[in-house]
Amino acid sequence: MDKPMISPSSSFVILGAGLMGRLLAVALAQRGHTVSVYDAQGPCGQGSAARVAAAMLAPLAESAITEPGVVRMGEYALTRWPQLLAELQQPVFFQQNGTLVVWHRQDATEAARLRRLFETTSRTIASLPIMEVLDSARMADIEPALAQRFHQGLYLPGEGQLDNRQLLAALEQQMLALGVTCHWNTAKSPADFQPGASGQPDWLLDCRGLGAQPQWPALRGVRGEVVRVHAPDVTLQRPTRLVHPRYPIYIAPKEDHLFVIGATEIESDDMSPASMRSALELMSAAYAVHPGFAEARILEIATHCRPTLPDNLPAVRQTAPRTLEVNGLYRHGFMISPALLDVVLELLTTGQSILAPRFDLRIDLP
Incomplete structure (x- = not known):
């Protein structure tokens, strides 16, 4: 087995407080890590595609336009979302009426x-x-x-949905309750940090969506x-x-x-x-x-x-030491984000992901 990427108490900077950034911030803070989040917009998620979404969890319905790996991520989300929502202090509308x-x-x-x-x-x-x-x-x-x-x-x-704006607000409140430091209206790029250096975070997670185009031109x-x-x-x-x-x-x-x-x-x-x-x-x-x-x-x-991304599929990659980029959620953000969350957590804590092959998820590591 590969070695863990992080220590039991690491510090993280997360760029982008959309759906993926907030989920990672909450999950890492729950595990005892120190987390700071930077977002170019405010706490309501104005700059996030997640704010303008229907937040449907419909793997079979979406199979008409996507790949089996994404469908399996959606199937996984139908079990995982109730678990994630149960960890939040603020209620979020969730329905599974098909x-x-x-x-x-x-x-x-x-x-x-x-x-x-x-x-x-x-x-x-x-x-x-x-x-x-x-x-x-x-x-x-x-x-x-x-x-x-x-x-x-x-x-x-069995297919479901949730309320996207209630979720973004509940995740923001959970970040505050867990001591996550939130820098709203503060645009940052990976070049602004040197992960691992003295006085710098141990790790950088880039979840900026289209804001990451300078570093990921294929977006x-x-x-x-x-x-x-x-x-x-x-x-x-x-x-x-x-x-x-x-x-x-x-x-x-x-x-x-x-x-x-x-x-x-x-x-x-x-x-x-x-x-x-x-x-x-x-x-x-x-x-x-x-x-x-x-x-x-x-x-x-x-x-x-x-x-x-060009293939309309999500990807996780490491292009610099102690830096992970998570992007390409396309129109399936709420349906696939629980799978991406757990894959990233696996990578950080064990150095590998046993879930990624199940979802045909592309992971590019050095």
Whole structure:
């Protein structure tokens, strides 16, 4: 077995306080290490793609556009997230009611293609819950609010979601409770530190997402746009996805009739506000799923760019002594971050990771 990278009481600097940076800060502080976090924005996570997300934990649903390793990370997250949330002092909404997939008659061909993809995934990863094909009677049982509009669908049991903004706030509070030193509105780069030198941290963990592009030029932005609405007349009980060949949308219900609606995925680093076309498409598609969205109140139309590597897969690498970089979470941040967290902790404490091969996770060490 390789030697541990760290001592039982090491000091860490973490660059970037998005989802990955906060999870690592809390986990390391819980283990008795000294942790300082630097982020270019404030504690609300304004600079993080995690703030603009639906936070769905949907391995089978996402298998339509990703690799088996990511699907296995998502399956792992469904067990790991309840454990991580139980360690936080502040409650976070978590739901595991499955995912519903619906479509209009004209999109039946696309829905059949999607069903075949899910069936292929289920044969490859047999531990996933079995997809259920719904008729009109079963649709009325699963999601009564949609029974009059959709007479067939796919139900992916066991899939889940959480509230991304509640989680970011709970992680911030946990960092403070554990004595993590937080430097908000303070942009730093790896060049600002010499890990291992006198008066410097023992280790540097770079979790800056697109902020790390100068050090990791292969990173690119993939723009996402979401609408957050309050819809008292809508009673969806689980994340619902509408099949469409051009803009397949998702609707993620949070607490108190708050809904996150998203779809767009644009190859761009553009962080400017959403276009009118994108907003109209999202809201029109949501109305096509449930007419109660007509009277919804728009709380926010938000955009962000997800940090993405050329193969759309995450990676962990060490390019300098005592420095680890974690990046490339793409659109799967909440679904894969527990796996990445545990892989990094394994690397630091044992010098290797027995989890990484299970997830086909790329780790580049010297």
